[in-house]
Amino acid sequence: MHKPMNPIFAGLTTSVFETMSARARETQSINLGQGFPDDPGPLDVRQKAADAVVHGWNQYPPMMGLPELRQAIARHYQHWQGLTLDWEREVMVTSGATEALAGALMSLIAPGDEVVLFQPLYDAYLPLVLRAGGVPKFVKLSPPHWRFDEAALAEAFSDRTKLVLFNNPQNPAAVVYGREDMELLASFCIRHDAIALCDEVWEHVVFDGRRHVSMLAIDGMRERTVKIGSAGKIFSLTGWKVGLVAACPDLMKVLSKAHQYITFTTPPNLQAAVAYGLDKQDDYFETMRAGMMRSRDRFTKGLIERGFTVLPSEGTYFLAVDLAPLGEHDDLAFCQRLIENNGVAAIPMSAFYAHDAVRTTVRFCFAKRDETLDEALKRLETLKKA
Ligand code: PMP
Numbered sequence: 001m002h003k004p005m006n007p008i009f010a011g012l013t014t015s016v017f018e019t020m021s022a023r024a025r026e027t028q029s030i031n032l033g034q035g036f037p038d039d040p041g042p043l044d045v046r047q048k049a050a051d052a053v054v055h056g057w058n059q060y061p062p063m064m065g066l067p068e069l070r071q072a073i074a075r076h077y078q079h080w081q082g083l084t085l086d087w088e089r090e091v092m093v094t095s096g097a098t099e100a101l102a103g104a105l106m107s108l109i110a111p112g113d114e115v116v117l118f119q120p121l122y123d124a125y126l127p128l129v130l131r132a133g134g135v136p137k138f139v140k141l142s143p144p145h146w147r148f149d150e151a152a153l154a155e156a157f158s159d160r161t162k163l164v165l166f167n168n169p170q171n172p173a174a175v176v177y178g179r180e181d182m183e184l185l186a187s188f189c190i191r192h193d194a195i196a197l198c199d200e201v202w203e204h205v206v207f208d209g210r211r212h213v214s215m216l217a218i219d220g221m222r223e224r225t226v227k228i229g230s231a232g233k234i235f236s237l238t239g240w241k242v243g244l245v246a247a248c249p250d251l252m253k254v255l256s257k258a259h260q261y262i263t264f265t266t267p268p269n270l271q272a273a274v275a276y277g278l279d280k281q282d283d284y285f286e287t288m289r290a291g292m293m294r295s296r297d298r299f300t301k302g303l304i305e306r307g308f309t310v311l312p313s314e315g316t317y318f319l320a321v322d323l324a325p326l327g328e329h330d331d332l333a334f335c336q337r338l339i340e341n342n343g344v345a346a347i348p349m350s351a352f353y354a355h356d357a358v359r360t361t362v363r364f365c366f367a368k369r370d371e372t373l374d375e376a377l378k379r380l381e382t383l384k385k386a
């Protein structure tokens with residue numbers, strides 16, 4: 001009927017999140033697949049958005065974002081991460097981290113540039129890199145520790161490397177990379193004159209006293225880092241799609257051109273509510289983390305009692321279960337059986353690899369009410385073997 005469409009997008013299947021959520025709805029399963037909390041999110045922030053819809057400005061806001069939000073972003077990161085950002089020249093608001101990623105990849109990559117990616121990778125990365133003409137070079141991360149070392153980076157980087165796309169805290173592995181890992185990665189960026197595109201959307205969802213370190217704060221990286229955040233994750237309001245970008249003025253000039261023609265702007269009422277929320281006192285963020293940690297620990301304990309091997313979750317809404325001790329070697333088949341037989345949806349982590357996948361880990365979202373987690377655990381009591 002039609003001439004061939006773009007082969008990268010025409011060749012894609014529906015995302016694993018959408019597929020698993022649809023299956024969960026069809027089978028009335030408990031959805032521990034796609035990452036979103038049960039909790040409705042902070043009432044005062046939602047009220048602020050509602051007030052802004054009714055009483056505020058509902059026409060196009062400025063292309064770079066509301067000044068009050070950009071100022072709040074600069075204050076927030078100064079306070080939490082010790083970053084000094086010029087809100088007028090170094091901060092931009094986008095329609096979700098997803099738009100920020102797409103815009104950054106489109107505007108920074110020229111066809112043929114090499115792009116270093118870590119697998120397992122967040123599902124949007126690879127199609128966007130390929131569409132931008134990037135040539136992916138993969139660093140493979142494996143359970144149980146999901147760490148990288150100098151030799152792995154040396155294999156992936158070259159003088160053709162334009163950028164590395166680094167996700168920290170890492171979804172789906174639930175690892176938080178610390179200063180040493182980042183300094184190692186930074187040394188490769190500096191040696192090969194590469195940009196670090198850093199997806200830091202999970203920056204506030206870190207556990208056991210950890211503090212997020214932004215790549216922007218690493219020596220030598222201030223001028224070569226693009227930092228991406230998401231209000232959806234900061235306030236447990238994943239449907240909001242308000243993204244944040246911070247980068248030096250030279251990079252921002254180009255990033256803003258992509259934003260200008262992808263979405264141009266982001267709903268002003270949500271921006272106003274996020275501006276309000278970013279100034280919340282520390283105890284809001286500490287309480288959110290403590291609540292997530294309680295859920296993580298409750299679910300982990302229940303899984304261990306039922307004979308599962310749980311890998312440590314250092315951040316994000318997720319934990320991974322290692323299937324190898326159960327004698328399971330096909331995570332997709334395992335997840336399908338879990339939905340059909342037990343009424344629980346999870347995500348097979350092989351979906352996050354482009355090739356050479358690890359097929360023995362499954363991701364569960366624990367950002368749920370106690371009743372939801374307990375019911376899921378009850379359903380996992382009797383696990384049918386393949
Ligand atoms: N990057 C990562 C690593 C994510 O986990 C997500 C969403 N879970 C996003 C980007 C997308 O964020 P947003 O909803 O703000 O587009």
Ligand code: GLN
Pocket residue numbers: 015017018033034035036171
């Ligand atoms: N980031 C969410 C997750 O990891 C999913 C977002 C989406 O469905 N695109 O579960």
